[in-house]
Amino acid sequence: SQQGEEDPQALSIQEGENATMNCSYKTSINNLQWYRQNSGRGLVHLILIRSNEREKHSGRLRVTLDTSKKSSSLLITASRAADTASYFCATEGSGNTPLVFGKGTRLSVIA
């Protein structure tokens, strides 16, 4: 079963625009992670935000976490064609439970 639900399922933007993806989950978490996957290959870890954190930045990435709403967002600023990929959120539940991934958001950045 998949706990995280990303929204939207697909997103198409022009190069230079910002892309925002959202993730909702159902149970208490230790942390929430975002991953990128290019063309059905391996996933690349982007950022981890712990349950006691509200916002985190890494380069052009900004992640927010609202544990009261059980939701997170990933913002990619000044997008590039190379950002075209699928993006997944994954949650680690309380009590050291396995990562549970959502179905992902397919981002297309058009040059």
Place this chain on the structure above:
Amino acid sequence: ETGVTQSPTHLIKTRGQQVTLRCSSQSGHNTVSWYQQALGQGPQFIFQYYREEENGRGNFPPRFSGLQFPNYSSELNVNALELDDSALYLCASSLRHYNEQFFGPGTRLTVL
């Protein structure tokens, strides 16, 4: 590119056969997790090995089994293959449990 490697890259099997997939973890990592990713879906957790012991299992039947070796490399074995086992199989290594996971490129399994 992570330091995690998987073999083979692609594999075609027929229903009822058995398959073994292999994974070499990133240097220094003692934990390996295996995931199944069906087309258009997110990865689903199969199981995790920590220091050669199974350390958690997802909702997969016993015909999915694994091993971890003293050098922390790992195998995933699937017996009595079914058509629905067709998927991308990903392994990921980490320093501990479910923190940042370093994924390999995956093995694409097709069951005919």
